[in-house]
Amino acid sequence: MALKMFDQGRSFSPAIIFLAILMGCKAFYLAFFVTPLWDIPDEIGHLAYVMQIANGGGIPVLGDAMIPAEIMSHMRQADSPAAGNWIAQHPPIYYFIAAVPYWLAQQFTSDVEILYRAPRIIASLSAVILLLVLYRTARLTGLSERASLCLAGCIGWIPMFSHLASGTNHDVPLFLASALSAHFMARFVLQHNVRDAYIAAIWLSIAGAMKMTAWVLLPPFVFVIAWELRGTWRPWLAHLSGTTAVALSAPLVWMIRNFFEYGDPTYTATTDGTWRLEVPLQVSFLEFLHSQPVLEFFMRSFYGYIGGIGTGAGNLTWFQVGSLPRIAFTMTLLCCAAILLWHFSTIMRGTTLKTSSRFAHSLLFCRLEKELWPFARLFSVVAALSVFALSAYFSMKGDDQMNLRLYGISTVLALGAAACICVVFDDRDKHRLFFYGLAAFLFFSLVVIVNIYEFYLLDGRLRATHGRYFYPVVPWLLVSLSLALSGRVWGKRLLMLAFPMLVLAETDAYINQVLPFIGGGQ
């Protein structure tokens, strides 16, 4: 037994079980008594998908799939015809699961106020399990019970997360599947048990069968497995192929289905859409970052983007949670960035270079790492400073020179750039795991932002800057944060401050901003 992980005894402390139940009660209460129907992003489309599966209609086909007139009329509070369902672009796993409570509810009631809310249970339950998974992952990295509880709780008491946990949507279940994948990947990196790599691959595959956003994590995942596998080339190749095949399996099935259905494996609602601009904009990526509040919108909507088309009876009505709660979030984000930076610099000072049993490592360096490391270290510092300068400078707008959120997220992105280099050299498992989280976050962010940029060129407007898109990679970043905090007494104290602060912030956001916005809820 090489890994001292505090796994002995009870798996979950009474406190985290209580907190998870509390999360479930909160999400359930919000789902059935507070959050108005259709105020969750795209809820009409998600529910129509669920209903089609529950009623035996099979997986909807984009273009043919419709949102029934009964939903449209309920949403608009007036007779309305059926409308096209763009949500049919998503893979079906979540909808199969959410169809179960809908089907069961159908057996007992025909009241649409209950029926339409029934699938919301899945997101609420996912939030409960997610807290337990995040807790276990934090414990795995060496955080104490109380600190792990606080770290998991910090996610559970973000207004956007609570809002989504009370609605019919696939983002919270996706978060859960991604967190499970990250958990087993962390176990694999720390324990070198190849079974964990396969379990991580299964969960990543499931995540990819919920939403295509999770596919972005496939390259970092395959890299981690390739870099971590031990032994000679035969088991290396066998397990790398095996885990990659498992991780790719569900996405591949969806691609094949899309190919036969549409002739395009990655077909979505925007693939052959007509764009607003006849001539695409001629704007460089940096000009785009400079002119549009991309990172700022992502962060604001990550914390709280409340509303939809329910409160406005068909008109899009929403707001971003602001004021004191957002200040609390900004402070937490800034603290996290500072902790990651501190831990990174500590690692850089004490990097160990040893002969490794990792196949890819030995293949790449042939014992040259000691000669290369000084250059690599210098290069990683230059890379980090460059990314920070570019991100901070090009994201600042007008009067936003002191936007601390941007400094915080720019620091995390910059550390990701340095991590891409350092991860190749460091021989300590926990150090590499720390680097993987940061590097994956940078990779994921770049892919998402470039995607948004391409939409912007064609549409001329900044669209789809939703913080929830980052849910698949947040567990990876939390692993890095846990590692940075573990073993530090002040780390636990900081979390014990941050969690109650975020709870108060969310409570304040709900009673001072959300409830007035939704008119007391339904």
Place this chain on the structure above:
Amino acid sequence: MNFLRILKIGLLLIALGVLGLFMLFERYEPVSAITLSNRPNNQNSRPIGEITTDFRAEQLIVVSSILGRRQMSYDDDVCIELLMANWSNRQNTGDFAVDVITAGETFTQVIDAASVKDNANRRICFDDLQFRKLVDNDEIRLVLRGISSPAGAAITAWTTTDLSAGRLINAPEQLASRSFIFHFVSERYSASSYRHAWIIVFFGMLAIATVFFPSSVGDRQEPLTSRSDEE
């Protein structure tokens, strides 16, 4: 369980109770503002000038073109939110008035200039101005007039070149193609909102209490040791 422990738990529960009550009494917002119309965009924004004693600005609004489809009762009261400014928080004095003039009635609200915040929407509600009185009139007028504020101590309102909510009339040439930046809202009190607030605060306080739960393994943080540390 010894006395000290009971005392600690008791104090913690009292502290959380007080915190919860503080949030409910100080932070709970009972009024919901339902937005009834879209606000014109801030385009080439410019202050209308000081709203001093003889000042008057009037805007014609075509109601049917700005009110969206909303779940409204005809008896709901209507307010207006007007983007105003106080010249970088200077001390302003005197009063000004905001009128909404329909075909048969004039609704007036007199406001203390000192109460206007800088670059913020000022919600102005009128006695007996119900939703039906807006929709029954296709054209209404929004008037901003000074009463007793002297020059150098008067507030102002922002204008825009976005004319989607109408335009200023009988105005000097430099303001002719401009509009106030405003939108209509309806205030509502929801009985269920207070119950929701209680329950959400209760959940929050219980969540904070979990931080103080006793740990099952002594809550120690031990240095993480992985295989590479022992190789």
